[in-house]
Amino acid sequence: xxxxxxxxxxxxxxxxxxxALNGIDLQIGAGMFGLxxxxxxxxxxxxxxxxxIVNPSSGSLRVNGHNLAxxxxxxxxxxxxxxxxxxxxxxxxLTAAQFVDxxxxxxxxxxxxxxxxxxxxxxxxxxxxxxxxRKIKGFSGGMKRRVGIAQALVNDPKLLIxxxxxxxxxxxxxxxxxxxxxxxxxERTVIxxxxxxxxxxxxxxxxxxxxxxxxxxxxxxxxxIQSATGHVWTLTSSNSEKPNHDLTIVSMLHLAEGIQxxxxxxxxxxxxxxxxxxxxxxxxxxxxMKSSGYAVDAL
Amino acid sequence: xxxxxLRYTLLTYRLDQLYLPAAFWALFAIICMFRMEPDHLFDxxxxxxxxxxPLIGGIMAAYAILDDPALELRFxxxxxxxxxxxxxxxxxxxxxxxxxxxxxxxxxxxxxxLSPLGNAxxxxxxxxxxxxxxxxxxxxxxxxxxxxxxxxxLTGIVWLLELLARGWLARNAGQYVLVFMGALMPxxxxxxxxxxxxxxxxxxxxxxAWALLRYQERYI
Numbered sequence: 001x002x003x004x005x006x007x008x009x010x011x012x013x014x015x016x017x018x019x020a021l022n023g024i025d026l027q028i029g030a031g032m033f034g035l036x037x038x039x040x041x042x043x044x045x046x047x048x049x050x051x052x053i054v055n056p057s058s059g060s061l062r063v064n065g066h067n068l069a070x071x072x073x074x075x076x077x078x079x080x081x082x083x084x085x086x087x088x089x090x091x092x093x094l095t096a097a098q099f100v101d102x103x104x105x106x107x108x109x110x111x112x113x114x115x116x117x118x119x120x121x122x123x124x125x126x127x128x129x130x131x132x133x134r135k136i137k138g139f140s141g142g143m144k145r146r147v148g149i150a151q152a153l154v155n156d157p158k159l160l161i162x163x164x165x166x167x168x169x170x171x172x173x174x175x176x177x178x179x180x181x182x183x184x185x186x187e188r189t190v191i192x193x194x195x196x197x198x199x200x201x202x203x204x205x206x207x208x209x210x211x212x213x214x215x216x217x218x219x220x221x222x223x224x225i226q227s228a229t230g231h232v233w234t235l236t237s238s239n240s241e242k243p244n245h246d247l248t249i250v251s252m253l254h255l256a257e258g259i260q261x262x263x264x265x266x267x268x269x270x271x272x273x274x275x276x277x278x279x280x281x282x283x284x285x286x287x288x289m290k291s292s293g294y295a296v297d298a299l
Numbered sequence: 300x301x302x303x304x305l306r307y308t309l310l311t312y313r314l315d316q317l318y319l320p321a322a323f324w325a326l327f328a329i330i331c332m333f334r335m336e337p338d339h340l341f342d343x344x345x346x347x348x349x350x351x352x353p354l355i356g357g358i359m360a361a362y363a364i365l366d367d368p369a370l371e372l373r374f375x376x377x378x379x380x381x382x383x384x385x386x387x388x389x390x391x392x393x394x395x396x397x398x399x400x401x402x403x404x405x406x407x408x409x410x411x412x413l414s415p416l417g418n419a420x421x422x423x424x425x426x427x428x429x430x431x432x433x434x435x436x437x438x439x440x441x442x443x444x445x446x447x448x449x450x451x452x453l454t455g456i457v458w459l460l461e462l463l464a465r466g467w468l469a470r471n472a473g474q475y476v477l478v479f480m481g482a483l484m485p486x487x488x489x490x491x492x493x494x495x496x497x498x499x500x501x502x503x504x505x506x507x508a509w510a511l512l513r514y515q516e517r518y519i
Binding site: 048051052053054055075078079081083085087088089090091092093094098101102103105106107108151 | 303304307310311314367368369370371372373374375376377378379514515516519
């Protein structure tokens with residue numbers, strides 16, 4: 001169980017204080033937890049604080065009872081942690097097996113036999129057994145991500161933190177990666193931080209949305225979808241003029257009769273032809289951001 | 300927990316950084332080969348041991364910690380900061396030691412006399428103390444500024460200014476922090492205090508680097 005209370009993080013940039021996190025309160029239990037938010041929302045800062053790399057400015061954070069404010073607590077959390085950072089750096093001249101083995105040593109797995117078994121297990125789990133002896137510098141982006149998740153799992157962590165894991169992956173790799181995360185979440189807490197709405201919808205039953213360092217939604221993806229009911233429309237227009245009036249265009253589709261817009265907003269009174277439709281998770285996210293007063297960079 | 304592997308420390312070390320000490324070793328060896336008079340060999344030996352080895356050690360140490368592609372993963376592991384610091388600096392120190400000892404063996408084989416630097420222990424102190432001083436300075440400098448380039452620049456500036464002003468420093472209070480004294484002025488009356496001061500500074504820089512490395516968020 002992770003308990004985060006009144007967590008803040010302030011950075012100093014060019015003699016100016018920047019509040020990356022602004023009073024976060026969260027409780028995260030076992031299973032898959034999704035953390036969604038736009039770029040710059042504070043997700044990576046929160047992930048790094050959870051990983052014991054960044055110190056919070058104030059507030060408290062406990063992971064399985066260990067207080068991350070103390071050095072002993074930090075070491076205890078790191079011992080039970082698997083971490084896949086957003087910007088994954090690897091040693092290009094090591095093979096996949098060597099890299100995971102080295103990370104296992106750094107994580108304190110001293111017994112060579114136990115370590116070898118762990119390395120083989122996680123390499124197989126991520127589907128890299130055939131490539132284990134190849135140098136990482138020859139790997140594709142997806143394969144490097146898999147090496148990243150293998151090193152994160154090598155100590156059989158109770159808490160797995162993955163920060164933007166599917167960024168840059170092709171569709172097939174993304175699906176494979178998401179399925180792997182769901183499998184892993186069966187026996188541990190997995191925190192998936194992403195700005196890709198679809199990744200959350202496909203994997204999580206519990207989630208939060210972060211914006212400008214604050215939690216603006218906490219619940220299930222279904223609840224987020226539900227919140228947008230009555231605020232999503234489709235409108236087909238034969239002219240090239242885009243719908244306006246405080247409506248956010250979520251998507252556009254070229255049809256024979258014109259352009260079909262998918263719109264999120266308070267009202268479509270100005271457009272009598274607009275049809276109210278069932279929202280999806282992306283609509284729910286856009287509606288949440290819009291109704292909470294955060295700008296949505298849509299079309 | 301051991302959390303250390305010499306094999307991986309070597310495998311993850313950027314081999315291109317070995318070109319610098321290897322190139323200077325070869326350069327000085329070639330210069331020695333051209334003129335094998337004992338005086339010339341001695342001058343080359345003390346220039347290499349007392350000035351070049353410390354400079355290269357300092358520059359390499361400036362890159363030792365932060366020039367690591369997997370730094371964030373390292374920080375997320377339960378391995379302690381001091382272990383990481385000693386592992387990286389230890390490797391660079393070992394490389395510099397190897398270079399210094401190999402060069403001494405080389406010039407001695409060519410007929411050099413290193414006794415003006417003192418006895419065998421004194422000869423080792425002539426390169427060892429400035430090397431650890433500039434190594435720890437370079438490392439602490441790069442961690443303080445969170446930039447490898449700054450640490451390397453700081454090392455280079457201190458080295459250059461002390462080399463240019465060595466005569467003036469030797470006559471003033473600067474004599475206690477003159478890194479070249481062991482090699483260039485082995486008979487200076489303040490040599491022992493100089494070596495003690497430089498050693499104390501090296502320990503202080505090392506402790507500073509250790510303390511700075513705990514603020515991991517500055518480096519990712």
